[in-house]
Amino acid sequence: MSTKFLLLSTLTTFLLAQNNPTLYSLLGNKLYDANSKFETFVHYEILKDKIFAYSVQSKSLREQGLSLESKGNISANEYNEYLSSLRLLENKYIGIVHLLHQMMLSSIRENDYDTFFKINTSAPSDFLQSYVLESQAIAFYQKNKHRGRIASLERLICDKQLAQQAESLQTHDGKGVYVTKKPIKKYGTQIDQEHTLVGGRGGLEITANQTVAQSFSIAQSGRLIAFDLIDIKHHRCTPTKSLHVSLVTMENGRLGPHSYYTRELHPNEISPTTRLYFGHYGPMVKPGEQYAIYLKSDAEPGGCTYAWSGDYETYHGGKTFINETENIRDMKFRSYVLIN
Structure with a gap:
């Protein structure tokens, strides 16, 4: 050596x-x-x-x-x-x-x-x-795991199966929003926080010059397992740049320094309810703790961008932030906790 x-x-x-x-x-x-x-x-x-x-x-x-x-x-x-x-x-x-x-x-x-x-x-x-890396790794592993099992990929495959099961329990309400057919206790996962008001007074745009974050509180102990971006959409036209979404910590009422999970959402992955499944990257949580979903994009302002809808001061468990500065709007979302 x-x-x-x-x-x-x-x-x-x-x-x-x-x-x-x-x-x-x-x-x-x-x-x-x-x-x-x-x-x-x-x-x-x-x-x-x-x-x-x-x-x-x-x-x-x-x-x-x-x-x-x-x-x-x-x-x-x-x-x-x-x-x-x-x-x-x-x-x-x-x-x-x-x-x-x-x-x-x-x-x-x-x-x-x-x-x-x-x-x-x-x-x-x-x-x-990364969705692309995960997909390629899982596909190669599935063909070759007889040569040696990898615990982290086994967990990832299990997480994706749980996510598919959760998706199968959703239905379209006819108003552009997907809602849960019934509580998904069968799989140990329950809705923890929900801010899904109908309508709203405008959303917040995500561009190269403007990041948007929504903080939220935890009500149940377990693992923070998934999050729905509700009423997220293309703004003006279909962007060519991706939307990057992170689950971050909160410290003293401000956005914290640590990201548990980051996902690149390509323009064609955006739907009225866009599910982010954290899997084993999600933190173990307990009532009263706060986290935030943080969105950014390289989409040029004034062009084809993204927008997230909400309303003024309608969610009391957290705040919205524009460029990490507190804002009065609250974005629509739903969070899930996997109960121990």
Whole structure:
């Protein structure tokens, strides 16, 4: 083993031996704990330098976070600087994950199940958060799983089957909205929050210049398993750009730093009720907690964009945000919790 990779291994072991900072822990834990995952891939030429740089930066940032906590009183500037540094580390994380995506797709094309298996058993848990990647991974796995079962893909297949079962329990109400035929307790999933008023006084447009988020409260304990975007539509004409939707944390009444789930919705996937099924990416929740659905797009303002309908101050369990600034509208939605 080269001196460089011996150092990397030593750094990773050192990192794992420490506690993570509690500051922005939902984001920080994911980034710091990724070191042990990425170490598996240091022998791949395309990844080794990026993984080494990531390990060094994450070690330094973790020490900074622990040092801040030891001070006791942390200024607003120190909070913001630490969060900005986490975001920079997250960009490196995303870059490495993107290369792992490319390696996985290459392994599928070349029928290389050994590499495919290694990536899907060793990559971070949020590795597959793209509909296209999930579909290709599942299709290849279904043909080859006799060569080795992969627990994460087995869970993903199960989640998709549950989603299809839930969809089969919906019916069209004749007014452009899909509604649940009956409670879906048979599958352990129940509607938790519902804001589905008829009509409304205008929606909010999602463009390259305007993001939209709707926060909501949790009423039941379990896993937040799915979310319906109700009355989401193309605005003016069919966009050429996709709509990106994330499930994010809330902190002190504001949008938080951590995303549990992100999905790219292509223009042809938009329907009067668009279902997002989080599966095992959804967090375990309890009554009183708040989360938010965050929408963004590269669609040009004034052109073919997206719009989400709602009304003024009609949902009391959360708020709407435009460009992360609180707004008076409440968007139409339905959330589901998988009861323990």
